Amino acid sequence: MTQLTQQAPQPDPMQPAEPVRSFDRSTAAQARLHRLVPGGAHTYARGADQYPEHMAPVLVRGRGAHVWDVDGNEYVEYGMGLRSVTLGHGFRPVVDAVASAAADGVSFSRPSTWELEAAEAFCAQVPGADMVKFAKNGSDVTTAAVRLARAATGRDLVAVCADHPFFSTDDWFIGTTPMDAGVPRAITDLTVRFPYGDLAAVAALLAAHEGRVAAVVLEAATAHASPPPGYLEGLRALCDSTGTVLVFDEIITGMRWSAGGAQTVYGVVPDLSTWGKALGNGFAVSALAGRRELMELGGLATDARRVFLLSTTHGAETAGLAAWLAVHREYAARDVPAVMAAQGERLRDGVQQVVDAAGLTGWVTVSGHPACLVFGTRDHAGEPSQPYRTLFLAELLRRGVLAQSFVISAAHTDADVDRTVEAVAGVLPVYAAALDAGGTDGFLDGRPVAPALRERAAPRRIHHTPDDGQAQGGTS
Incomplete structure (x- = not known):
């Protein structure tokens, strides 16, 4: 050294x-x-x-x-x-839009014009969106995409990218992480994994579980990885040939890589995509979007068994939708x-x-x-x-x-x-x-940070003391 x-x-x-x-x-x-x-x-x-x-x-x-x-x-x-x-x-156009909308009422017993305006704006912005349904967090819309894919295909397995750290708080995904306590093994076994960027591995996985994989779920790109040439196009072709639903998680890439998401940047349109985070500049709003024939399985224009698709009290509250529309306008005004x-x-x-x-x-x-x-x-x-x-x-x-x-x-x-x-x-x-x-001893006051998703509280377990609720507090 x-x-x-x-x-x-x-x-x-x-x-x-x-x-x-x-x-x-x-x-x-x-x-x-x-x-x-x-x-x-x-x-x-x-x-x-x-x-x-x-x-x-x-x-x-x-x-x-x-x-x-x-x-x-x-x-x-x-x-x-x-x-x-x-x-x-505190971005004023978003804050002002939310305040104005909220002043006229936040939640009603019927759809509001905010829902119509937000849906029209979203479907115009995202190339793969024939229809959209809004919710409050990314986990809910991604789980809804999985349920929709299972209903559409009649299959039970879901293939997720093993190199992408998070898709949902729900059992089908959390059961694959170190924090799997409380998740039945029967549910965990229905999720299979594949490495990012390896088209042959996905083909082998679909072949090994022939006719059983409902959806392939991944981020089209991440902070660390862009898709290799032909990779996303190959996934699109594989899913088409095997009757598998292709789902892009745009929770991070949407509104950050491009207003239209990674699917716009890389020119490959998924069957379904899930959105959140930047949609509302911090206000709670997320979205599931995709092909009409899939999305309508949760609607009324179908003779198939209906899918219980995102029926949430707060998905349509006006503040979140007003925030999204204000963000949409800002993105339209500047890049x-x-x-x-x-x-x-x-x-x-x-x-x-x-x-x-x-x-x-x-x-x-x-x-x-x-x-x-x-x-x-x-x-x-x-x-x-x-x-x-x-x-x-x-x-x-x-x-x-x-x-x-x-x-x-x-x-x-x-x-x-x-x-x-x-x-x-x-x-x-x-x-x-x-x-x-040769180390950080003497340079740190306390224990190092630990991975957020880990099996046990150690190495950052806390020990409550009688005065933890008072001003002097305890340890973190």
């Missing part, structure tokens, strides 16, 4: 690069959350175990690409709303995905430059689609490392950057990107010192 750190400036412990930030109020609030909310958050990816111990900010507000926590700390934020916020926090891609490239280039200058090339990485960048952290042996990830997260937090990833939004200005690059530059000497030391 000596050669590595000779190129990196060393931190002066007597001259801290940033003012000391307090996380006392956040830690206390997190302890109260742990007493009241299982896991201390309503999404596992938002959990305190995903952040350095004693440094998990509890937020109070956001504006643009910035957020503030209960201790008064301000941050440039990335991965905003788990990738759902592309236009920025939001292009803005995100350009700012993502600026961020990637800047981070790579300071990493290279510090002699840490290969130890700290930034990769992926420019609108969906992720960073990687490796230890002194060159292996991916959760402790070093934790150190990187902690040092970014100290410098005013809240980032589980470098997933950008159209609200990130040049100044925000430059500030982030400067923060990374400040982190690198500390990172290099830990590499030289």
Whole structure:
């Protein structure tokens, strides 16, 4: 490691690069959350175990690409709303549209004109959408696609891409993850898996389960992987020849790769597609879209047995649909995905430059689609490392950057990107010192972060204490 750190400036412990930030109020609030909310958050990816111990900010507000926590700390934020916020926090056209709609009533006993306008706008924007049904989260619409495919084909198996981390909170998918407690094996056995980008593997899987696979479910592309030439076209042909329903999960790629989703970028139209996240710029709205003959199985223009397809109280509430329509208008007025891609490239280039200058090339990485960048952290042996990830997260937090990833939004200005690059530059000497030391002992206050989907609470199990509900809180 000596050669590595000779190129990196060393931190002066007597001259801290940033003012000391307090996380006392956040830690206390997190302890109260742990007493009241299982896991201390309503999404596992938002959990305190995903952040350095004693440094998990509890937020109070956001504006643009910035957020503030209960201790008064301000941050440039990335991965905003788990990738759902592309236009920025508090984006006025969306907020005003939602407020106006809500003022006239949120939920009725019959369809509203909001449902008609939202459906017309969505089907005009997405090439594979003859019909659409709105809901509130991506899990529900993806499970609805699976049910629809099973009903249409009379088959029971579902093939999902093993290289894509998440499709639904429902049993058919969660049973394939390490957090499979409570899922009957009989349900898990109905889901089979295939690797991304390997057309021959999908062909072999369909042949091995001939006449039993109802749907092939995958993301057309991810932050890390674009489809190999001919791959999506080959999947389309395989599904056509075997009578299998092709489902694209556009929860992330939709409105981020393109307004029309990855299917527009790559020119392959699935039978069904599922949408969420960026549709509402953080407001709750998701969608199932696809071919009319499939979607109508959940409607009234069919003589077949009806499919119970997304019958939700809140799927049609006016605030979510008004948010989607405002987002739709903004995307029509300017090329939001292009803005995100350009700012993502600026961020990637800047981070790579300071990493290279510090002699840490290969130890700290930034990769992926420019609108969906992720960073990687490796230890002194060159292996991916959760402790070093934790150190990187902690040092970014100290410098005013809240980032589980470098997933950008159209609200990130040049100044925000430059500030982030400067923060990374400040982190690198500390990172290099830990590499030289052969580990993060002495550099971390608490336990490393842990994978969100894991079998047990360890290594970040919490232990409640009698005062957990009080201001001083407990551990995360």
